[in-house]
Amino acid sequence: MTDNRQQTSDVSQKPAGIVTLTVPSHPRYLYVVRSALYPLILDAGFPKKEARKVILAVDEACSNIIRHAYDGDPAQTITVTVEDGADSFVVRLRDYGRKVDRAAIAPRDLKDIRPGGLGTHFISQVFETVNYDTSTGQGTLLTLEKKKQQVKA
Amino acid sequence: MNVEITLEKIGPGHLMLLKGDVDMNTSPDVRNGMAEVFKQPGGKVLVINLSGVRYMDSSGIATLVEAMQNCMKQGMKLRLAELSPSVRDVFELARLSSIFEIFATAGEAQAGL
Numbered sequence: 409m410t411d412n413r414q415q416t417s418d419v420s421q422k423p424a425g426i427v428t429l430t431v432p433s434h435p436r437y438l439y440v441v442r443s444a445l446y447p448l449i450l451d452a453g454f455p456k457k458e459a460r461k462v463i464l465a466v467d468e469a470c471s472n473i474i475r476h477a478y479d480g481d482p483a484q485t486i487t488v489t490v491e492d493g494a495d496s497f498v499v500r501l502r503d504y505g506r507k508v509d510r511a512a513i514a515p516r517d518l519k520d521i522r523p524g525g526l527g528t529h530f531i532s533q534v535f536e537t538v539n540y541d542t543s544t545g546q547g548t549l550l551t552l553e554k555k556k557q558q559v560k561a
Numbered sequence: 562m563n564v565e566i567t568l569e570k571i572g573p574g575h576l577m578l579l580k581g582d583v584d585m586n587t588s589p590d591v592r593n594g595m596a597e598v599f600k601q602p603g604g605k606v607l608v609i610n611l612s613g614v615r616y617m618d619s620s621g622i623a624t625l626v627e628a629m630q631n632c633m634k635q636g637m638k639l640r641l642a643e644l645s646p647s648v649r650d651v652f653e654l655a656r657l658s659s660i661f662e663i664f665a666t667a668g669e670a671q672a673g674l
Contacts, residue, residue, distance in 0.1 A: 435586035439562035442582075442616065460650050467618050471585045526619035530654050 427490045433474050433503075434482035438467055441488055445499075452492045453556060462554060465534035466499050468527035469550055477505030477548060497554045504547035508540045563587060565613070566594040573674040574604030574637065576667060580613030583621035591621070595628050604637055608670040612643035617651050629661065638662065640670040 429444050431437040442463050449459040470486055478484045489500040513528055531538055537553035564581035575598045583591055598607055607628065611617075625641070632639040642664045644652065652658050664670035 435584065436562070438584055438586060439582055439616075457646070457650065460647055461654065463616075464618060464651060464654070467584065467616075471618065471620070474585065526622055526655050530619065530651075533654055 425490075425492045428487065429490075430485050430487045432482060433478045433484040433486055433505075435471070435474060438470055441470055441486075442467055444488075445490065448490050448492065449497065452497045454497070454554075461530075461534045462497070462499075465531045466501070466552065468530050469501055469552065472527055473501060473503045473505065473548075473550075477503045477508070479506070481505075495556055497556065499552045501550040501552070502547065503550075506547075507542040508548045508550075510540050510542075513540070564590055566591060568594060568597060571608070571671055573671060574606035574608070575601070576608045576610065576671075578610045578613065582616040583614055583624070584616060584618045585620045588620040588624045591624050592627065595624070595631070599631050599635060602635070604635075605674050606638045606640055606671065607632055608640045608642055608667055610642050610667045611648050612645055614645050614648050617648050619651075619655075622651060622655055622657065625661070638674070640664055642667040642670040 425448075427444070427448060429441065431440055445463050445466060446459060449462050450456070454462065466488070470488075473486055474480060474482075484503070484505060487502040489502070491498040491500075531552065535552040535554050537551065539551045539553075541549040541551065562582045562584075564579060564583055564587040567578040567580075569576045569578070577594060577598065579591065581587065595607075598604070609625070609628070614621075625639075629639045640662045643666060644663060652661075652663075662670075
């Protein structure tokens with residue numbers, strides 16, 4: 409005979425989940441990434457408002473990959489890996505285009521009202537850790553990490 | 562994912578209703594829609610109703626900043642109305658709420674001109 413109460417308890421102590429999604433580097437697939445991310449962020453315990461900001465930041469990072477790493481070439485790929493850990497929510501974005509020039513990445517002054525250049529600002533506002541790894545062969549592995557303690561506080 | 566753009570002539574100018582996602586994929590369509598407005602001289606205001614915008618990214622913000630600059634060149638006002646929660650989030654992050662004229666309803670945005 410199965411002890412249902414025990415089963416329920418085991419399910420609540422879920423292991424860290426990892427979800428991987430690969431999309432073409434065409435802007436029309438950005439909504440696919442957003443749609444896939446939203447339930448995962450809510451499931452990780454973030455409130456809706458915070459979930460929307462996380463989606464915005466990841467979307468901006470994907471847009472930057474399309475624009476800068478692939479120069480708008482829609483025939484390449486972006487692989488998104490989401491890890492819902494015990495203490496943090498981690499999104500990794502892997503591209504195989506031009507490596508990021510870390511020296512050229514800097515959020516612009518918001519007092520400078522002009523079109524463009526806000527994406528990097530959004531990413532650094534939303535995630536505590538933003539790491540560009542260019543040591544892994546071709547392209548860049550971008551790791552974005554958000555601590556769950558920030559949500560509980 | 563597309564964006565629906567509806568343009569309507571109103572007493573003091575133009576009303577644009579956006580519905581859908583305004584992102585890197587659809588911002589060029591929104592920019593083209595705004596270009597239609599700027600081809601028509603004589604308006605005092607461009608009101609953009611954002612109640613149907615489910616998502617907006619920095620390219621959408623850039624499009625609105627361009628619209629504001631074009632309105633200024635033509636002596637028009639740009640007024641934003643009925644910001645959806647997602648649009649409010651991106652305005653908050655970009656600290657843009659004080660830059661644009663923002664109204665609770667499209668009707669209020671057309672008043673006093």
